[in-house]
Amino acid sequence: MKEIRLMKGNEAIAEGVIRAGCDGYFGYPITPQSEVLEYLMATATEQRTGMVTLQAESEIASIHMVYGGAAAGKRVMTSSSSPGISLMQEGISFMAGTELPCLLLNVVRGGPGLGTIQPSQSDYFQSVKGGGHGDYKMIVLAPASVQEMYDFAKLGFELAFKHRIQVMVLSDGAIGQMMEKVELDDAVPRWSDEEIVKLHPWATTGKTPDRERNIITSLDLNPVKQEIINQNLQKKFRHIEETEVRFEEFMCDDAEYLFVAYGSSARVCQKAVAIGREKGIKVGLLRPITLFPFPSKELARLAKQVKGMQAIEMSAGQMVEDVRLAVNGAVPVEHYGRLGGIIPAPDEVLHVLEQNFIHS
Amino acid sequence: MNDILTREEIIAPENIVYERTCLLTDCALSYCPGCGHGTAHRLIMETIEEMNIQSETIGVAPVGCSVLAYEFMDIDMQQAAHGRAPAVATGIKRLYPNKFVFTYQGDGDLAAIGTGETLHTCNRGENIAIFFVNNGIYGMTGGQMAPTTLPGMKTATSPFGRDTASMGYPLKITELVAQLPGTFYVTRQSVHTPANVRKTKKAIEKAFEYQKLNRGLCFVEIVSNCNSGWKMTPQESNDWMEANMFPTYPLGDIKLPKL
Numbered sequence: 242m243k244e245i246r247l248m249k250g251n252e253a254i255a256e257g258v259i260r261a262g263c264d265g266y267f268g269y270p271i272t273p274q275s276e277v278l279e280y281l282m283a284t285a286t287e288q289r290t291g292m293v294t295l296q297a298e299s300e301i302a303s304i305h306m307v308y309g310g311a312a313a314g315k316r317v318m319t320s321s322s323s324p325g326i327s328l329m330q331e332g333i334s335f336m337a338g339t340e341l342p343c344l345l346l347n348v349v350r351g352g353p354g355l356g357t358i359q360p361s362q363s364d365y366f367q368s369v370k371g372g373g374h375g376d377y378k379m380i381v382l383a384p385a386s387v388q389e390m391y392d393f394a395k396l397g398f399e400l401a402f403k404h405r406i407q408v409m410v411l412s413d414g415a416i417g418q419m420m421e422k423v424e425l426d427d428a429v430p431r432w433s434d435e436e437i438v439k440l441h442p443w444a445t446t447g448k449t450p451d452r453e454r455n456i457i458t459s460l461d462l463n464p465v466k467q468e469i470i471n472q473n474l475q476k477k478f479r480h481i482e483e484t485e486v487r488f489e490e491f492m493c494d495d496a497e498y499l500f501v502a503y504g505s506s507a508r509v510c511q512k513a514v515a516i517g518r519e520k521g522i523k524v525g526l527l528r529p530i531t532l533f534p535f536p537s538k539e540l541a542r543l544a545k546q547v548k549g550m551q552a553i554e555m556s557a558g559q560m561v562e563d564v565r566l567a568v569n570g571a572v573p574v575e576h577y578g579r580l581g582g583i584i585p586a587p588d589e590v591l592h593v594l595e596q597n598f599i600h601s
Numbered sequence: 602m603n604d605i606l607t608r609e610e611i612i613a614p615e616n617i618v619y620e621r622t623c624l625l626t627d628c629a630l631s632y633c634p635g636c637g638h639g640t641a642h643r644l645i646m647e648t649i650e651e652m653n654i655q656s657e658t659i660g661v662a663p664v665g666c667s668v669l670a671y672e673f674m675d676i677d678m679q680q681a682a683h684g685r686a687p688a689v690a691t692g693i694k695r696l697y698p699n700k701f702v703f704t705y706q707g708d709g710d711l712a713a714i715g716t717g718e719t720l721h722t723c724n725r726g727e728n729i730a731i732f733f734v735n736n737g738i739y740g741m742t743g744g745q746m747a748p749t750t751l752p753g754m755k756t757a758t759s760p761f762g763r764d765t766a767s768m769g770y771p772l773k774i775t776e777l778v779a780q781l782p783g784t785f786y787v788t789r790q791s792v793h794t795p796a797n798v799r800k801t802k803k804a805i806e807k808a809f810e811y812q813k814l815n816r817g818l819c820f821v822e823i824v825s826n827c828n829s830g831w832k833m834t835p836q837e838s839n840d841w842m843e844a845n846m847f848p849t850y851p852l853g854d855i856k857l858p859k860l
Contacts, residue, residue: 264696265692265695265696267692293695293696295691295695297688297721298717298721299717301685301688301717301718302685302688302691302717302718302721303688305681305682305685305688305689305692305718306688306689306691306692306695307692308679308681308682308685308688308689308692309661309679309681309688309689309690309691309692309693309696310692310693310695310696311692312679312689312693313679313692313693313696313697315696317692331682331685332682332685335681335682434697445659445677445678445679445693446659446677446697446700447656447657447658447659447676447677447700448655448656448658448675448676448677449656450656454671454676454677454678455677456671456677456678456679456680457678457679457680458662458671458679458680459680460668460669460680
């Protein structure tokens with residue numbers, strides 16, 4: 242019998258990382274995700290599993306503490322919200338350049354600037370296209386429920402170490418703050434220092450006589466060598482595109498029209514599909530779970546079946562660009578979004594789809 | 602004439618009285634001839650060798666002239682973003698409290714872009730060592746003004762001399778961190794004469810010994826020269842350093858441990 246608890250999304254991911262064997266959390270308070278740090282502190286992680294929880298002086302310091310821990314082979318993470326994630330881009334780029342695994346959580350609020358503390362999806366470009374400098378990608382997971390906030394802690398660490406890559410959980414203020422029931426599973430033990438040496442021979446754990454010294458650096462002054470390093474990074478990203486795409490389909494089998502939405506917007510669209518079906522409209526929903534890698538092949542397949550695709554985002558239109566690239570003109574793709582912290586209503590998005598494709 | 606040793610006799614094992622530490626690699630140093638970085642590197646690596654802690658030590662290299670420190674130091678090392686070495690070291694040390702962790706940073710890295718990380722890492726009393734080489738200039742980027750540049754000193758970005766009215770004053774960050782309860786041992790040394798080299802070696806040894814005791818952060822500033830950036834010969838730069846740098850950055854212990 243699994244343990245079931247009623248939890249906020251932010252609490253669920255905090256419990257999730259403890260149970261996923263996380264070694265260290267370094268973070269700085271910012272609404273709407275401060276519950277992550279608060280929960281970890283209140284849970285006294287050091288006594289419970291030995292996990293270190295440290296409140297840093299800034300998001301910049303947080304991400305570089307993550308860098309230090311990750312480079313020494315530990316399961317480490319940080320969390321923040323949009324303005325704080327902007328500050329972390331330097332460190333994320335350095336981790337991309339050094340191929341360090343880590344888990345990052347962005348509980349997105351409306352921007353630009355200080356914006357609002359209400360939910361938004363306007364950090365898609367920053368997360369998926371590479372917010373920092375240089376050619377790089379992160380794996381981006383988009384939870385649509387409190388359960389997924391919990392589940393993606395463990396999945397995130399697994400993917401991060403499998404590919405030596407940064408995994409970002411791209412959530413939003415609604416998923417972070419709302420409460421739902423969560424099924425918890427048994428804790429994975431933290432790795433011992435001896436296991437880390439065996440599992441991650443690249444990690445800076447102290448040079449022993451049986452190996453050369455380990456160096457974690459993103460610098461190579463020789464452009465020929467640097468190009469090879471960068472090409473190898475790109476090979477890894479292509480491999481991830483082939484192997485790690487995750488998505489969920491809802492009533493797509495006979496769909497003539499398709500909503501494409503992730504996170505909170507997908508929850509709204511799921512309800513809109515149900516209302517539409519009651520009205521006799523054959524509408525379905527494709528929910529990308531991984532935003533990088535994006536479910537482009539599946540969208541290309543559905544483009545042969547449906548008459549139109551309606552992207553719904555709480556942004557001015559960011560993910561829709563990837564939908565259009567995937568579909569490549571095969572069917573019309575429209576965007577509808579609410580900005581500044583407003584969540585669209587199911588009736589509202591269904592009406593938009595009807596106007597764009599059925600009554601036009 | 603017969604009592605002068607030949608080259609072969611000099612390098613014969615029985616006649617060797619001093620050798621480079623085995624923890625410096627064969628890689629040729631990238632520093633300008635006359636620069637103090639090489640000596641500072643050697644002293645740190647000698648200490649790690651003598652304490653036999655190579656397998657327990659993780660170093661953090663900065664951005665600046667010593668960005669490539671990991672090429673010369675035969676230990677596990679991480680290269681940090683500009684100014685972030687103390688945060689990186691915090692991440693390592695918190696997760697490996699029994700390992701020895703140090704950062705090696707210049708004045709631009711530690712006292713300008715990394716001021717926040719420096720102060721807060723010191724204030725938390727992280728049990729690490731910070732080795733801070735202060736030459737009052739940005740060497741690697743070509744001799745620009747640093748936070749520690751002296752008043753009136755000419756650099757690439759203060760070509761008429763540092764005007765304190767518009768460019769501020771030299772930041773005595775070592776005195777600053779000495780005020781914080783989190784620091785355990787704070788000292789300022791140099792490596793420009795054999796006597797000073799010996800004192801610096803002792804300071805570095807203390808920093809590692811105190812790290813074992815988990816009593817707080819040890820901060821060793823090494824006032825050094827930048828003969829290329831200062832546009833002087835090595836000898837001129839050392840003389841200039843004594844005459845001009847030492848009055849602003851006086852050598853000696855600033856905070857002694859209460860053991």
